[in-house]
Amino acid sequence: METMKAIAKRKSSRVFKAQQITETELTTILQAANAAPVGMGQFESVKLTVIQNKALLEKIDEAVAALFAKTGTHPTYGAPTVILVSGAELKGPMSGVPYCNAAVIIENMAVAAADLGLGSCYLMGIIAAISIDMALCAELKVPQGFVPCSAIALGYATEELTEKELTTGKLAMERIN
Numbered sequence: 147m148e149t150m151k152a153i154a155k156r157k158s159s160r161v162f163k164a165q166q167i168t169e170t171e172l173t174t175i176l177q178a179a180n181a182a183p184v185g186m187g188q189f190e191s192v193k194l195t196v197i198q199n200k201a202l203l204e205k206i207d208e209a210v211a212a213l214f215a216k217t218g219t220h221p222t223y224g225a226p227t228v229i230l231v232s233g234a235e236l237k238g239p240m241s242g243v244p245y246c247n248a249a250v251i252i253e254n255m256a257v258a259a260a261d262l263g264l265g266s267c268y269l270m271g272i273i274a275a276i277s278i279d280m281a282l283c284a285e286l287k288v289p290q291g292f293v294p295c296s297a298i299a300l301g302y303a304t305e306e307l308t309e310k311e312l313t314t315g316k317l318a319m320e321r322i323n
């Protein structure tokens with residue numbers, strides 16, 4: 147089944163070529179994002195920011211480096227495209243919903259990327275630095291009342307994507323019949 151093939155090919159890529167992904171590839175990835183489930187069907191509670199501006203990506207890297215007092219790190223891995231997923235902030239017991247929305251949207255994009263032969267990497271490490279920097283949030287078009295939740299790095303990976311062996315044994319499981 148093609149879907150299982152793409153799932154088996156998806157892995158975190160952390161070294162990217164400088165070459166930008168094509169508009170057609172970006173459209174397919176955005177279609178995958180838009181096909182993801184969203185809590186209570188509230189699609190208006192989610193905002194995507196496609197970042198392809200090198201200076202802005204470097205600014206994100208610098209904000210993360212400053213927060214964690216680590217120079218020379220590139221937490222966006224030089225990917226030419228990063229897509230940030232923000233969500234309307236919820237307080238109380240449902241506060242996790244925007245992060246769950248972001249996770250399923252990002253996984254849909256990651257599997258679509260693998261299907262296209264593109265590398266991807268889930269980026270959550272950058273979120274802490276973005277969320278405390280209001281000027282950066284504004285530059286990233288995070289709407290008022292929204293929180294940056296997660297992001298994905300996308301591009302042509304230097305390392306080829308190969309199909310990993312699928313297993314049922316990686317995650318701990320109890321079966322109750």
Ligand SMILES: Cc1cc2nc3c(=O)[nH]c(=O)nc-3n(C[C@H](O)[C@H](O)[C@H](O)COP(=O)(O)O)c2cc1C
Pocket residue numbers: 156157158159160267268269270271272
């Ligand atoms: C919620 C979440 C947050 C993650 N954040 C980061 C991150 O900030 N930087 C990074 O390099 N990888 C990040 N990852 C990728 C994981 O490290 C990676 O998926 C895991 O090691 C398994 O490897 P694989 O993706 O190649 O299968 C994240 C993954 C998830 C699901």
